[in-house]
Amino acid sequence: MINYSLEGYIKTGYGGYNKLCSFYHFCLGHPNGTHFSLDFTRVEWIDGNLCALLLAIVYHLNKTYGHTITTDMDVIKERFSVLLRNGFLKSEDYPHDDRQSTVPVEYFSPEDKEGFNNYLQYSLLTHRGMPSNLTDTLKEQIKEDILEVFCNTNHHANTQEPFFVGGQFYPKIGILKFTMVDLGDGFLPRIQKATQGKITDCLSSILWALEGNSSKNFLDNCPGGLGITSMKKYFAENNGVLQIISGDGFWSSDLSGSVFEGGRTLKNPFLGTTINLFFGQ
């Protein structure tokens, strides 16, 4: 068994994503069928919503490489019970989230629009951490935009692998963080094709989509949706954050005005696309 220690603060952003993906790349460097122990003792903090990404990593490592990953449940129960309360890990001692701070970590087949629609309706939009001032129209818009992300996995991502989701509410700071992960092709291949090779890197493909472009106009002879630009607008106007990670491209709305306004490049990318949403109260 090979031990791997996660360390420090694993927050939703460039640093946290790199830390979890470093574990992924560490595992890739070992023969198929290796057993890993994921050690949380040196972790100071982990955002519960990132369990959606961690679950996607564990799933992919197991399915593709036959790796198995275990962890010390005593450490989890003592210091990171959130990983039990949100359903990422199972234990009979933690049957439900008594603090009502988590949005369950789940995964859906890309075909399961009914299941995902119900999850949005009953687990996310009705969560106590969602902004209390949302009008019915805004709620509808958010649901529509998130559903479009899920539908894009079905249509664009060229994968039958599950779509992973999970969220965490932080009452003290009044923020609900929600993460969605797919294991598909990411933005670039389709956008590169749609732009006839003008877009050649992952970060540029994210920026191209954020500008309101859609590959559907070019490849499907069909009007494209406005999901990402609509989300960008919502989070800009409502004290929130939108993060998009696809391939080695990382873009976050809260980097606006910084040297990383145009995004960053990841050293250790994972597969597909990850979208993080921060809903501010």
Add this chain to the structure above:
Amino acid sequence: MVLILLLFVVYYVKDLYLKLTPVFMKVVVKNIINSTIAAFHNDGILVYSHLEKAFLNKEQVELSFEGIERCATQFLNASIGKLYLQYDPHAVDNILQYNYANLSNLKAKISEVRNNAINSKEYDSLVNNATA
């Protein structure tokens, strides 16, 4: 004699009426996609093929959303938006009617999809002219 004349008139009036009245077709989304959630691009393409067939046959169509719980823009773009993109918008307007069922904001959403498709077509045309 009067009866024969009456039957003759009825026969021809009926025939004339049928010729003047366009054929009316009802496209029920739920029956085509076998789901109450109209969301995927491919769902929309299935419905689009029915709408296009009716359009080319100059049939009047009622697109019915009875039994649909949720209708996403991606579906509407691939069904209705694509029809507006491919064909003359006024001609599409003339054949297409809707039954919005219980979806309160669907009318506004369809209007947005229609305008987006028309604008997209005009934009493409401008780009093509500019780059020709």
